[in-house]
Amino acid sequence: MPTSRRDFLKLSTLAATTIQVPLREQLNISEIPLAKTPTILLRSSWNDNNIGDIGHTPGTLRLLERHIPEAQIILWHAQPRPVTEALIVKNFPKVKIVHGAFFNQDEGLQGELKTAFEQADVYIHNSGMSMNYGLFNYEWTGVMSNLAPFYYCLENNIPFGLYGQSFDKFAPPALSLFRDVLSRASFIYCRDTESVKFLKENQFKTPIIEFGPDGCFGIDVRDEAKGLAYLRQTGLEEGKFLVVVVRTNTPHLNATGKGDMMNPAPTPEQQQQDALRLGKVKDLIHQWVTTTGMKVLIAPEALKETKYAKTMLYDQLDDSIKAKVVCRETFWSADEAMSVYARAHTMFGMEPHSLIMGLALGVPVVHARPLKHGRKGWMFRDIGVPEWLFEIDQAPASDITGAVLTIYKDYKTAKAKAQKAMDVVRNRQKETMSVVKKLAK
Numbered sequence: 471m472p473t474s475r476r477d478f479l480k481l482s483t484l485a486a487t488t489i490q491v492p493l494r495e496q497l498n499i500s501e502i503p504l505a506k507t508p509t510i511l512l513r514s515s516w517n518d519n520n521i522g523d524i525g526h527t528p529g530t531l532r533l534l535e536r537h538i539p540e541a542q543i544i545l546w547h548a549q550p551r552p553v554t555e556a557l558i559v560k561n562f563p564k565v566k567i568v569h570g571a572f573f574n575q576d577e578g579l580q581g582e583l584k585t586a587f588e589q590a591d592v593y594i595h596n597s598g599m600s601m602n603y604g605l606f607n608y609e610w611t612g613v614m615s616n617l618a619p620f621y622y623c624l625e626n627n628i629p630f631g632l633y634g635q636s637f638d639k640f641a642p643p644a645l646s647l648f649r650d651v652l653s654r655a656s657f658i659y660c661r662d663t664e665s666v667k668f669l670k671e672n673q674f675k676t677p678i679i680e681f682g683p684d685g686c687f688g689i690d691v692r693d694e695a696k697g698l699a700y701l702r703q704t705g706l707e708e709g710k711f712l713v714v715v716v717r718t719n720t721p722h723l724n725a726t727g728k729g730d731m732m733n734p735a736p737t738p739e740q741q742q743q744d745a746l747r748l749g750k751v752k753d754l755i756h757q758w759v760t761t762t763g764m765k766v767l768i769a770p771e772a773l774k775e776t777k778y779a780k781t782m783l784y785d786q787l788d789d790s791i792k793a794k795v796v797c798r799e800t801f802w803s804a805d806e807a808m809s810v811y812a813r814a815h816t817m818f819g820m821e822p823h824s825l826i827m828g829l830a831l832g833v834p835v836v837h838a839r840p841l842k843h844g845r846k847g848w849m850f851r852d853i854g855v856p857e858w859l860f861e862i863d864q865a866p867a868s869d870i871t872g873a874v875l876t877i878y879k880d881y882k883t884a885k886a887k888a889q890k891a892m893d894v895v896r897n898r899q900k901e902t903m904s905v906v907k908k909l910a911k
Contacts, residue, residue: 508910509589510534513546513619514596514685518553519722519773522686522823525804526597527554529830530633530685531562537903541910544568544586548615553803561691561805572618579622591910593623597634597661597685599844601648604641613644620651629909631657633902634684636846637665640672649674656909659902662848681852682902683895686826689804696802697809704767704796708813711765711796712758712874713828715819716751717840718744718778743863747820748783750838750867754818755787757871759794762878764815768797769807771821776801816877816884818870820862822846829853829892834877834884838862838870853891 512530517523527545534543545558545567555567570583579587587593599605600616623630632655640648652658653675659682660666669679701708719740736744755766768784770776776799784797808827811817817828817835822843825835838860839847850859860870877884 507540507542508538508591508907509542509544510538510906510910511544511546511586511590511593512596513548513594515545515547515551515554516598516600518551519801520823521771521802521804521807522821522826523598524551524554524557525686525689525823525827526634526684528557528561528691528804529688530594530596531558531565531688532690533685533688533899533903534906535562535564536688537900538907538910541907542566542589544589546570546583546586548572557691557803557805572615572622587619587622587626587628590628592656592906593619593628593630594906595619595630595632595635599636599638599846601632601635601652602638602640602844603644603648605639605844608641613647617647617651620655624651624654629656631655631659631678631906631909633659634661634682634686635659635665636661636844637668638844645672652676657902657905662845663852664845664848668845678905680902681898683853683898684823684826684846684849686823687830687892687895688899689808689827689830691805692809692812693803693805694809696806697812700798700806700810701813706765706767706796706810706813709815711767711814712755712762713811713814713817713819713824714751714755714766714768715771715817715821715824716748716768716775716779716783717772717820717843718748718775718782720744720774720778720782723774723777744782747840747862748786750862750865750870751783751818751820752787753867754871754874755795756791757875758878759791761875764794766795767810767814768795769810769824770798770801771819771824773801815881816874818874822849825850829888829895832885832888832892834858834881834888836860836870836873836877838865853894855887855891858887 514527543565545565547567547569548571550569558565568582568586570581572579603613620630655676657678658676659680661684663681666679666681719736721735758766768779780797780799787795811828811833812831814833817825817833819825820838822837825837828835836858837847837850840862
C-alpha cells in the first residue's frame with residue numbers, strides 16, 4: 471500500500487527522534503504515548519444576529535466534547551463572530567478558535583487557518599443550509615467558499631463531512647459540482663429525511679447519507695444571571711408563560727434599510743402575507759391569554775424581529791391582551807435565551823431553532839413554518855412530533871391554536887412527547903458521533 475503524506479511525515483519524525491534519543495530512553499515504554507490526540511476542525515458560526523446561527527456552534531461542540539473527549543477541537547470562523555466567540559470562550563475553554571478566509575483574490579490558504587488544516591484529522595462543515603444554490607440567491611462566491619475547503623481535503627487525504635445540513639435546491643449548473651464534491655465526503659448527515667431523499671434522488675454517492683439532527687439540539691449553555699434577571703424584570707413566572715417567535719418578510723436592520731439577498735425589502739404581496747400570518751399568531755396569543763390566564767413572551771430569534779415583532783404584532787394586540795404580553799425589544803445571545811426558555815411552559819415559533827432549544831430543555835413546542843424556509847421544518851416530524859408541525863400559510867388559525875392549547879390541557883403527555891423526541895435525537899447523536907470518532911483516529 472502506498473505511503474500517505476501523513477504516514478511519511480510521522481515516519482520521518484519518528485526516525486529523527488530515534489537518532490537523537492539515547493537507547494535507554496527509547497526503551498522507556500511508559501513515556502511512549504499510547505495513541506495520538508485526534509484533531510477535529512469544525513467550520514461553524516454563520517451569524518451573530520440570529521440565535522439559531524449562534525446555537526449551532528455550542529450544540530455541536532458539546533456533542534464532540536461529550537462523545538470524543540480525547541479530541542482537540544479547532545473552531546473555524548471565516549468572519550469574526552464576537553458574540554458567539556464570547557460564549558465559546560466562556561463554555562469551551564479548550565477549544566481553539568481560528569479566523570480567516572480560505573481564499574482571498576490571489577492569496578491562497580495561509581496563516582493560522584493553514585496550520586489548522588494541516589493539523590486536522592477530520593474537517594466538519596456544521597449545520598445550516600449553505601449547500602444550496604438558487605434557493606435564496608445565485609451568488610457563486612458563497613458556493614465556492616463552502617466547497618473549496620472540501621477540495622483541499624481531497625487533495626490532502628483529510629476526511630470531511632457535513633453535520634445537520636438541509637438541502638433544497640441546486641439550480642443549473644450547480645448540481646454537477648455539488649454532486650462531484652459531496653459524493654466524496656465521508657458522511658452527510660441531513661437534519662431532515664426529505665433532504666436525504668433529495669440527495670439520493672439526485673444520485674449523490676456519499677457512503678453515508680442519513681438523518682442526523684441539527685447540531686443545535688446539543689446545546690446546553692446558559693446565562694442564568696441574565697436570564698433570571700430578565701424574568702424578574704418582566705414579571706414572567708417560571709412555568710407560566712408561552713414563548714412566541716415570529717419571522718417576518720422584512721429587511722435586516724442595516725444602514726441602508728433595503729435589506730439583502732436573503733432578507734430584501736418586502737413586496738406588497740409579502741406584506742399581505744405577513745398580515746395573514748401574524749393574524750393567526752394574534753389569534754393564538756388571544757386564545758392563550760383568555761384560556762390559560764398565563765402571560766406571553768414575544769422573543770426574538772433574529773435581531774431584526776426586535777423591531778418588527780413589536781410594530782407588526784405586539785402593537786396590534788388589544789389592550790386587554792397586551793397587558794399580559796411581554797415583547798423583548800433587545801437582542802440576546804443563545805445562553806441567555808436558553809435560561810429564559812428553560813422556564814417557559816410551552817413554545818410556539820415560525821423559526822425552528824428557538825424550538826430546538828426548547829425541546830433540548832424538555833419544553834413542548836409547536837412549529838408553524840413558512841415553506842420558503844425549505845425542508846428543514848420536517849425535522850420535527852422526523853424526531854416524532856408531527857402533530858406539532860404546521861405550514862403557517864396553509865393551516866387554519868384554529869388548528870395552530872388548537873395544538874398549543876392541547877399541550878396546555880394535557881401537559882403531562884406533552885412533556886413525555888418532548889422527552890421521547892429528544893430520546894430519538896440523542897440516539898442519533900450518539901450514532902453520528904461514533905462515525906466521526908472512527909474517522910478522527
